[in-house]
Amino acid sequence: MRIAVVGTGYVGLVTGTCLAETGNEVVCVDINEKKVEMMKAGKLPIYEPGLEQLFHRNIAQDRLKFTSNLAEGIQDAKIIFLALPTPPGGDGAADLSYVLGAAGDIAKLLTDYKVIVTKSTVPVGTADKVTAVMQQHAAPGIEYAVVSNPEFLREGVAVEDFMKPDRVVVGTTDERARKLMAELYGPYVRQGNPVIFMDERSSELTKYAANSFLATKISFMNEIANLCELVGADVDMVRRGIGADDRIGKRFLFAGIGYGGSCFPKDVQALAKSAEENRYDFKILNSVMEVNEIQKTVLTEKVKKYFKGDLAGKHFALWGLAFKPETDDIREAPALYIIDALIEAGATVSAFDPEGMANVKAMLGDKITYAENQYDVLKDADALLIVTEWSLFRTPDFDKVESLLKAKVIFDGRNLYDLDKMVDCGFYYNSIGRKEVK
Ligand SMILES: NC(=O)C1=CN([C@@H]2O[C@H](COP(=O)(O)OP(=O)(O)OC[C@H]3O[C@@H](n4cnc5c(N)ncnc54)[C@H](O)[C@@H]3O)[C@@H](O)[C@H]2O)C=CC1
Numbered sequence: 001m002r003i004a005v006v007g008t009g010y011v012g013l014v015t016g017t018c019l020a021e022t023g024n025e026v027v028c029v030d031i032n033e034k035k036v037e038m039m040k041a042g043k044l045p046i047y048e049p050g051l052e053q054l055f056h057r058n059i060a061q062d063r064l065k066f067t068s069n070l071a072e073g074i075q076d077a078k079i080i081f082l083a084l085p086t087p088p089g090g091d092g093a094a095d096l097s098y099v100l101g102a103a104g105d106i107a108k109l110l111t112d113y114k115v116i117v118t119k120s121t122v123p124v125g126t127a128d129k130v131t132a133v134m135q136q137h138a139a140p141g142i143e144y145a146v147v148s149n150p151e152f153l154r155e156g157v158a159v160e161d162f163m164k165p166d167r168v169v170v171g172t173t174d175e176r177a178r179k180l181m182a183e184l185y186g187p188y189v190r191q192g193n194p195v196i197f198m199d200e201r202s203s204e205l206t207k208y209a210a211n212s213f214l215a216t217k218i219s220f221m222n223e224i225a226n227l228c229e230l231v232g233a234d235v236d237m238v239r240r241g242i243g244a245d246d247r248i249g250k251r252f253l254f255a256g257i258g259y260g261g262s263c264f265p266k267d268v269q270a271l272a273k274s275a276e277e278n279r280y281d282f283k284i285l286n287s288v289m290e291v292n293e294i295q296k297t298v299l300t301e302k303v304k305k306y307f308k309g310d311l312a313g314k315h316f317a318l319w320g321l322a323f324k325p326e327t328d329d330i331r332e333a334p335a336l337y338i339i340d341a342l343i344e345a346g347a348t349v350s351a352f353d354p355e356g357m358a359n360v361k362a363m364l365g366d367k368i369t370y371a372e373n374q375y376d377v378l379k380d381a382d383a384l385l386i387v388t389e390w391s392l393f394r395t396p397d398f399d400k401v402e403s404l405l406k407a408k409v410i411f412d413g414r415n416l417y418d419l420d421k422m423v424d425c426g427f428y429y430n431s432i433g434r435k436e437v438k
C-alpha cells in the first residue's frame with residue numbers, strides 16, 4: 001500500500017520505516033529540511049536501537065523516501081499518518097496547532113479518497129476537530145476519512161514494539177477506512193494481539209488512559225519507596241512480592257527518580273486538563289503529578305543531607321542523562337532537574353551518557369562538563385550519582401570507581417546494585433526505597 005507519514009520524529013520515522021519493512025511504499029514528510037536532507041543522505045536523525053538496519057534496507061529497496069514537500073509526499077498515498085508534535089500549551093492542554101495545521105494543508109491538496117490517520121497523542125474530540133478543518137479546506141465532493149490510531153511504542157524498543165505490538169487500537173466509524181487499516185496492520189498483529197476497532201473518542205481516550213495508568217503505577221511505587229525508607233523495608237522486595245500477583249503484574253513497578261520523557265509528563269497533564277474542561281476533578285492524576293514533582297528532587301535531597309546542606313565547591317559525576325536507557329532523548333529527563341538543583345546549590349557537574357550527551361550539550365552548553373567514558377567522568381568527584389540505568393553502569397569495576405572518586409560515595413537513583421555487594425566494597429551507598437549502606 002502507498003503510505004505517507006507526516007512528521008518524522010521518534011514516532012513518524014519508526015512508523016514509516018516499519019511500514020516499509022512489510023512491503024508498503026512509504027514517503028516520510030517533514031517540515032525540517034535539514035532533517036530531510038540528512039535522511040536522504042542515509043543518516044538517521046535519532047538514536048533508536050534496530051532502526052538503522054531497517055532504514056537502510058528499505059531505502060535501498062526504494063520503499064522508503066523522504067521529502068519536505070507535502071504535496072509530493074501525499075499525492076499517491078492511500079493512507080496519510082500524522083505523527084506530529086502535541087506539546088503542552090500554556091495551560092497544560094495538548095497544543096493541536098501542528099495536527100490541525102497539517103490537516104488543513106492536506107485537505108487543500110486532496111483529489112481522491114484518502115484516510116487521514118492521527119497517530120499523535122491527541123485529546124478526545126480531536127477527530128471531530130480534524131474533520132471540521134478538513135471540511136473547511138477540502139474541495140466540495142472530495143471524500144476522506146479521519147481515523148484515530150494512537151501509538152503505544154516505547155523509545156529504546158520502538159522497532160520491536162511497532163513490529164510486534166501488544167495491540168493496535170483503531171478508532172473509526174468509516175467502513176472503507178476500517179478495511180484499509182485492517183489490511184495495513186495484518187502483518188503486525190499476532191494471535192491474541194489484535195487490532196481493536198472502536199469509535200474515535202474511545203480510541204483517543206485509550207491512549208491517555210494507558211499512559212496515565214502507567215504513570216500512576218510509577219508514582220505509587222515511588223511513594224511505597226519513600227515509605228520503605230521510613231519503616232526500614234526494601235522496595236525491591238515489595239516490588240517482587242506484589243509483582244508475582246498476576247492482577248498487579250511485574251512490569252512498571254520500578255521506583256526511581258520520577259518518570260520523564262516526552263510523553264508521560266505531558267499526557268498525564270493533558271488528561272487532567274481535559275477532565276477539568278469537562279468539569280471532572282480527576283483526583284488521582286493530580287496526585288500522580290504532585291508525587292512525580294517531589295520524586296525528581298529525592299536524589300539531590302539525599303546528596304544535600306549527606307553533605308549537611310553545603311554543596312558549595314563540591315563536584316559531582318553523573319552516570320546517565322537520557323530520560324531512560326537506549327535513547328538519546330532528554331526531554332523531561334530527571335537528569336536535567338538534578339543538574340539544575342546541584343548547580344543552584346553551588347556545585348559543579350560532569351556527566352557521561354552513551355547517547356544523550358549531544359542533546360544535553362545543545363541545551364546546556366558548558367554549564368556542565370562532558371566525559372569520554374564512564375570512568376573519566378569520576379575524576380575528582382565528591383560523589384557519583386546514577387541517573388539513567390544504561391546496561392554498562394550495571395557491573396562497573398568498583399576498584400576503578402574507588403580509585404577515581406575523591407570519596408567512596410554513590411547515590412543511585414535506579415537501584416542498580418546489590419546492597420550486600422556495596423557493603424563488601426565499602427562504599428557509602430544511598431539508593432531509592434532501600435537501606436542506606438554506610
Ligand atoms: N516519542 C514517543 O515515544 C511517542 C510519542 N507519541 C506521540 O507522537 C507524537 C509525535 O511525537 P514524537 O515523534 O516524539 O515527536 P518529535 O518531536 O520527535 O517529531 C515530530 C516531527 O514533526 C515534524 N514537524 C513539525 N511540524 C510539521 C509539519 N507541519 N509538517 C511536517 N513535519 C512537521 C518535526 O520537524 C519533527 O521531526 C506526539 O503526539 C507524541 O505524544 C506517541 C507514542 C510514543
Ligand SMILES: O=C(O)[C@H]1O[C@H](OP(=O)(O)OP(=O)(O)OC[C@H]2O[C@@H](n3ccc(=O)[nH]c3=O)[C@H](O)[C@@H]2O)[C@H](O)[C@@H](O)[C@@H]1O
Binds near residue numbers: 251257323
Ligand atoms: O506515549 C508515549 O510516548 C510512550 O510513553 C511511554 O514510553 P517512553 O516514554 O518511551 O518510556 P517508558 O519506558 O514508558 O518510561 C517512561 C518513564 O518512566 C520511568 N519508569 C518506567 C518504568 C518503571 O517501572 N519506573 C519508571 O520510573 C522511566 O525511567 C521513564 O522516565 C509508554 O511506555 C509508551 O507505551 C508510550 O507509547
